[in-house]
Every structure is written in C-alpha cells, then in structure tokens.
Amino acid sequence: xxxxxxxxxxxxxxxxxxxxxxxxxxxxxxxxxxxxxxxxxxxxxxxxxxxxxxxxxxxxxxxxxxxxxxxxxxxxxxxxxxxxxxxxxxxxxxxxxxxxxxxxxxxxxxxxxxxxxxxxxxxxxxxxxxxxxxxxxxxxxxxxxxxxxxxxxxxxxxxxxxxxxxxxxxxxxxxxxxxxxxxxxxxxxxxxxxxxxxxxxxxxxxxxxxxxxxxxxxxxxxxxxxxxxxxxxxxxxxxxxxxxxxxxxxxxxxx
Amino acid sequence: xxxxxxxxxxxxxxxxxxxxxxxxxxxxxxxxxxxxxxxxxxxxxxxxxxxxxxxxxxxxxxxxxxxxxxxxxxxxxxxxxxxxxxxxxxxxxxxxxxxxxxxxxxxxxxxxxxxxxxxxxxxxxxxxxxxxxxxxxxxxxxxxxxxxxxxxxxxxxxxxxxxxxxxxxxxxxxxxxxxxxxxxxxxxxxxxxxxxxxxxxxxxxxxxxxxxxxxxxxxxxxxxxxxxxxxxxxxxxxxxxxxxxxxxxxxxxxx
Numbered sequence: 274x275x276x277x278x279x280x281x282x283x284x285x286x287x288x289x290x291x292x293x294x295x296x297x298x299x300x301x302x303x304x305x306x307x308x309x310x311x312x313x314x315x316x317x318x319x320x321x322x323x324x325x326x327x328x329x330x331x332x333x334x335x336x337x338x339x340x341x342x343x344x345x346x347x348x349x350x351x352x353x354x355x356x357x358x359x360x361x362x363x364x365x366x367x368x369x370x371x372x373x374x375x376x377x378x379x380x381x382x383x384x385x386x387x388x389x390x391x392x393x394x395x396x397x398x399x400x401x402x403x404x405x406x407x408x409x410x411x412x413x414x415x416x417x418x419x420x421x422x423x424x425x426x427x428x429x430x431x432x433x434x435x436x437x438x439x440x441x442x443x444x445x446x447x448x449x450x451x452x453x454x455x456x457x458x459x460x461x462x463x464x465x466x467x468x469x470x471x472x473x474x475x476x477x478x479x480x481x482x483x484x485x486x487x488x489x490x491x492x493x494x495x496x497x498x499x500x501x502x503x504x505x506x507x508x509x510x511x512x513x514x515x516x517x518x519x520x521x522x523x524x525x526x527x528x
Numbered sequence: 529x530x531x532x533x534x535x536x537x538x539x540x541x542x543x544x545x546x547x548x549x550x551x552x553x554x555x556x557x558x559x560x561x562x563x564x565x566x567x568x569x570x571x572x573x574x575x576x577x578x579x580x581x582x583x584x585x586x587x588x589x590x591x592x593x594x595x596x597x598x599x600x601x602x603x604x605x606x607x608x609x610x611x612x613x614x615x616x617x618x619x620x621x622x623x624x625x626x627x628x629x630x631x632x633x634x635x636x637x638x639x640x641x642x643x644x645x646x647x648x649x650x651x652x653x654x655x656x657x658x659x660x661x662x663x664x665x666x667x668x669x670x671x672x673x674x675x676x677x678x679x680x681x682x683x684x685x686x687x688x689x690x691x692x693x694x695x696x697x698x699x700x701x702x703x704x705x706x707x708x709x710x711x712x713x714x715x716x717x718x719x720x721x722x723x724x725x726x727x728x729x730x731x732x733x734x735x736x737x738x739x740x741x742x743x744x745x746x747x748x749x750x751x752x753x754x755x756x757x758x759x760x761x762x763x764x765x766x767x768x769x770x771x772x773x774x775x776x777x778x779x780x781x782x783x
Binding site: 499 | 598599600623624627628629667668669670708709711712751752753754755756757758761764765768769771772773775776777778
C-alpha cells in the first residue's frame with residue numbers, strides 16, 4: 274500500500290490532510306479515488322491506515338481507520354558519517370541506507386573527498402538528499418525519515434561525536450589485517466535506543482592520519498569483512514549486518 | 529595495489545603475461561613501468577604478487593614474486609537467482625554482489641519482470657555483466673570472478689536448484705508476517721563449501737504462485753528484516769548478512 278509522510282500538524286484525531294507533491298502523487302500518478310486506502314506516517318513514529326474521503330484541487334482528505342503496530346525501525350540509532358563521494362553516489366547511499374534503517378546521514382568532508390560541498394550549493398544538495406530520504410522511507414515502510422546533517426570536517430565530526438554511545442570507523446586497513454571481531458564485539462555492547470556513529474571514508478578511503486585522530490577520540494576501527502568494499506557499498510553492508518544482528522539473529526537487546 | 533585476472537595459461541611457474549584490455553590499462557591508464565608491482569589472479573583461487581619486468585606494445589610481462597595467502601572468499605558458495613529488473617539495475621546488482629562475495633548470478637525471468645532478455649540480445653547482455661563482474665572482482669580483491677548463468681524461467685530454475693545444499697527465497701510477505709528467524713536458522717545449517725541458492729524477486733516481487741511452487745520444491749521462504757527492500761538492495765543485504773554471520777561473528781563453519 275502507498276505510504277506518505279505527512280507533517281504532524283496535518284493530522285487531527287480522526288483525519289489527515291495531504292497537500293503539495295504528495296496530493297498530486299495520489300491524484301495524478303496513483304489516480305486514487307474516495308474509499309481507496311493509503312498509509313500516512315507523521316515522522317514521529319506513528320503510522321495510520323487511512324481511507325480517502327474526498328479530494329479537491331490541491332488536497333486529499335482522508336479518515337484515520339487504525340494505527341499500525343508493526344515497528345520497522347532498527348533497535349539502535351545509526352548515524353552514517355559518509356566521506357563525501359564523487360558525482361551522484363550520495364543519492365544511492367541515502368536511498369539504500371534509508372531502506373536499510375539509518376537514522377541520520379552526515380556528509381563528511383574527508384581529506385580524500387574529491388567533491389567539495391560549496392557553501393552556495395549546500396542547501397540545494399541537502400534538499401535533494403532529503404527528498405530522496407523521504408521517498409525511500411515511504412517505499413521501505415519506515416516510521417522516520419532519516420535526517421541529513423550539515424556537512425562537517427574532521428574537527429566538527431569529532432566535536433559532534435561526543436553524544437554517541439559507540440563511535441566506529443569502517444577501516445579497510447583493519448579489514449586487510451584480518452581483524453574481523455571488532456564490529457560484532459561493539460554491537461554486542463549496544464542496547465535498545467543506543468546511538469552508533471559510523472564513519473565511512475570516500476572513494477580513496479580515509480588517510481591514516483584521519484583514522485589516527487578518530488581513534489584518539491574514542492572511535493573504534495573495524496573491518497567489514499575480507500573483501501574491499503566500495504564507499505557506497507560499505508554503509509549497506511554495515512546496516513544489513515546491524516539488522517541481521519539485532520532483528521534476525523534476535524540477539525538480546527537490553528532495555 | 530592494482531589487481532588483474534589473467535587466464536591460467538598465461539602463467540608459467542615464474543612469470544605471467546598480461547594481454548588485451550588489461551595490458552592497455554596497465555600501460556595507458558595506470559602508466560606503470562618495469563619494477564612496479566601488481567597482483568595477478570588466475571580465477572582458480574590463486575593470487576600472486578608480481579613485478580613488471582618489461583612491456584611491449586600489447587603485452588605486459590611480469591615476474592611472480594610470491595603467492596598471496598589471504599582468502600577473501602565467503603566460506604559458502606552463494607548463487608543469486610535475481611528476478612530480471614528494469615533498465616540497468618542488473619549492472620549495479622552484479623557489481624555490488626561481486627564485492628560482497630557472490631559466487632554466481634542467474635538472471636531469473638520472473639512473472640513480474642518487466643524487462644525480457646530477448647534471445648538475440650542475451651549474449652551481449654551476458655558479456656556486459658561478465659565484464660562488470662571481472663572488474664568488481666578485481667577491485668574488491670576476490671579470488672574468483674562470479675559466473676553469470678544463462679537466463680532461466682521458473683521451471684528451469686527449479687531443475688537447476690537440485691544440486692544445492694540449501695535453497696531459499698527472499699520473500700517480502702514472510703518479512704511482513706514478522707517471521708525473521710528463518711534466514712539465520714538456515715545459515716546455521718550450512719558449513720564450508722556448501723552451496724546456497726537464493727531467489728530474489730524483480731521490482732514487483734514474486735507472485736504468490738511463484739513462491740508456492742518454489743516452496744513445493746524445497747525452497748525456504750525467508751524474510752530479510754522488517755523494512756521493504758528494493759530488489760537491488762536485497763542481494764547486498766543477503767550477502768552482507770552471510771559475511772557477518774560466517775566471517776565476522778565467526779560462527780562455527782563445519783568442514
């Protein structure tokens with residue numbers, strides 16, 4: 274069933290009003306009519322089965338039928354600090370990472386990032402990524418749209434990291450050295466609602482100086498298996514492994 | 529370090545000769561010279577550190593310095609039977625799936641596959657995917673290039689499945705029903721060298737009739753977490769979870 278994130282103030286106790294691009298999508302693309310069903314989520318963790326009552330030119334009015342109980346959110350909050358990659362790779366990273374349950378993405382201006390987010394284009398890029406995150410969250414039945422943070426350099430990222438339960442770096446050199454137990458050990462220490470910050474390098478990887486500085490500030494260097502992953506694959510691997518660990522293997526998640 | 533797959537008959541005991549596109553890549557793109565190092569793999573499981581001795585117009589001649597011992601292959605053989613997706617999504621599926629350790633890909637002509645692999649274009653498509661698999665295997669330091677099988681319909685896929693240790697279907701409806709233990713239980717039954725065949729539907733998913741027929745032939749329906757994954761994300765999730773299970777969590781792999 275089609276899902277839409279709707280601003281919280283468009284909900285009343287029994288009704289929801291859908292406006293703008295989503296209203297056009299319902300009317301023009303999906304060609305839905307009164308009595309058709311949709312799911313509306315408020316981006317605060319609630320999702321409702323709704324039935325369209327009537328449509329007018331730029332709004333869709335629906336009645337709330339029931340609250341959905343399924344919880345498709347990862348038990349831990351995962352923030353991906355992604356070394357800014359080339360070209361439009363960030364689009365795919367946000368789309369796939371949203372499907373796989375990320376809570377937040379931080380564009381990280383790493384030393385080997387070829388692309389630079391210039392100040393005048395920053396807001397436009399962020400808006401584009403937010404749109405991709407919203408659509409991917411709807412498609413994958415998420416309860417929350419992941420947030421896209423402002424771009425950060427290494428110092429800003431280190432300051433930002435202070436509030437996280439666990440901080441890690443996906444580091445290829447650790448993978449090459451054959452140490453693979455770090456990541457599961459770290460997940461074993463986490464419980465429901467804990468926050469993980471994971472740094473992933475850009476195409477050329479992190480420099481050893483960046484890795485050293487992060488390690489000096491409490492980040493744990495972890496390998497993600499013995500194969501060398503592209504930057505856009507690392508976040509999907511990481512999130513899939515977290516999902517497998519907590520949601521499928523059903524490892525104990527403390528309260 | 530740059531890696532190349534070289535046909536086995538281009539190796540002698542102490543030397544290797546690189547020809548064709550890889551020779552041009554070494555000379556024109558990488559601009560390598562005598563005494564530069566490369567890694568050459570024979571696609572039979574062996575990889576060697578080599579030193580370029582001399583180059584001529586269309587060949588690179590290198591001396592074998594040592595055999596590499598690291599094994600970046602998944603302990604189980606995973607074949608992905610991928611419901612043929614739209615447009616160029618198959619390219620990304622092969623690229624990412626190769627990075628994540630797949631042994632083989634079968635294009636599966638599912639009922640909801642919008643694209644059809646026509647007979648006259650089949651070989652061209654397969655050649656293209658084989659090239660992507662080779663490059664991704666080199667980039668990710670694999671020892672083997674995954675094979676691209678001929679496209680199969682449901683009946684052919686069922687016949688083909690007879691030789692596999694375990695057969696599974698990534699099935700969204702199972703995920704929605706909340707049963708998540710199936711996949712780890714199935715991995716728990718597998719040991720080193722076992723062969724897993726995993727069927728993934730195209731964009732619209734598998735029909736319930738396809739799922740029923742596969743189940744009737746010994747395929748186990750498994751959910752891949754509570755979020756709805758796009759067809760191109762499912763294989764990466766699956767392979768990442770397998771890597772996490774066997775390579776990182778270091779679960780016992782029987783001999």
